[in-house]
Amino acid sequence: MTMTTMSAGSFAAGGDYVTDVYRYASRRGAIDGIEQAAADLGVEVAGVARAVEHLLEIRLLRVADDVGRRFEPVDPQLAAASLVSSVEREIYLRRELIDQIRERVGVFQPDWTGAVTAAPGAAVDYLVGAMEVRGFLKTAGDACREEVLVLQTGSGGADDLVEPFLALLARGVAVRIICQHRNRGDVATRMRLKRLTDAGAVIYTLSHIPRSALVFDRSLVVMFGMNEEEVSVARVHNQGIAQFFLDMFNHMWETATPLEGVGFGYADVADDLQQAIAALMAKGYTDEVVARKLGMSVRSCRRHIGTLMRDLDATSRFQAGVQAARRFLPSA
Structure with a gap:
């Protein structure tokens, strides 16, 4: 089994005799035959055979002869190191593939940017559906390098972004959030906000916010739809509109009240x-x-x-x- 198909469940497989068979091999120094091991352990041959196959798979046994009848135990630390090295190698290959995909697709970015700038009607596009919106926000977050500004109304799809915001903060991206005063009165919401402030986010509150929105790196504006039944966003690529949102956010920021803890309420x-x-x-x-x-x-x-x-x-x-x-x- 390769590491691409091995899962965490693989380590729990192999029947009921895996531990007994490994201990048997360790005590004797080797398994000289599956039938002999089954007789010595007083269990069925098929169960020992499954255990041996599983122990070979997770590198705790190795074949010690040319005919595949003798098996020697392996130090668990060495077995773990062998498995981990395989995982690390696959992770490296996958990261290399991701970089290649981004490089190949990225060559078209100037064409897209030029088209958006040249055609006013293309400055705004729309995404509808939770999966499509979630995928876009993940991509936008991965591409964000400096700062994300957040207007959060308490509805419209922007409330499920705690984990993405924590990921941004972990990469050193600044996160500033303006949410409504009502978030101070809800214990569960305050605890979610505390996770963000503990991670470095700066959160202020206002009495009223007209619409949920995000601004990534002062250039990409994402406005959430008002329909609570279906998640949707409008992506705005126009720099003039982005500047308007920045000015509006900064004005609201100046009049908002810092959320300095989770115990202050209103x-x-x-x-x-x-x-x-x-x-x-x-x-x-x-x-x-x-x-x-x-x-x-x-x-x-x-x-x-x-x-x-x-x-x-x-x-x-x-x-x-x-x-x-x-x-x-x-x-x-």
Whole structure:
């Protein structure tokens, strides 16, 4: 069996007698015949034969004669080194093949880049479907060298990227993320964000983010679709649009609040969150609409509205909206 077909399960195969047969060979210095070993061990010949075949496969036995009837035990460390060297050789060959594929396909990159630049209609293209999007993001992440900027709404496909972001951070790529305040209130989400901050990501939060998006190396913009039922992205190759996204991200970054730990909850953003709720209430939005715009459950939203009404000493939702407008939005 070659290393391309050997799996971790191969080491557990070989029947019930693998350990007994190897110990037998080690004690005696060799197996002089399968039939003799079976008789000495008091087991069936077929079971010993399967064990010997398996031990030969994983290099713990070697054939010691010209007719293949005598087998000698091998030091397990030497057997492991032999197997590992085969794996390392195959890994090297596969990496070499990957480099060859990239080199051969890469010669067409200038043609693609020139076509995108020359044809305005080709500056944006679309991918639909979880597998296709996941494959593209893996390729874009592998090609990223310096920085990825992230706008994360809490829906639309950008929430499943913790592992890819950790891989980028491990390669020294900077990762800056702006997500919604509501992520501070969810324990599971906070723990995912903590994994990223522990790895070096910098995360800020805002009350509202209009759409999930990524910017790779200040040039490739990826916008996630708004349909939660089907994952889709729009890839934008236009440098002018990329610069707009960079400017917008930096503006949002300046007004966002750092996520400095997983135990602070909403404490650091209470005023900002109340102001966002007040602004939406002042526009006459229902609790459900306010909750949807801020990316939180209706129950949580109503809890914050109740706190706001108590703080304002308001007796009705309408009165709270009016007083909130005066408190937070003096120019309204």
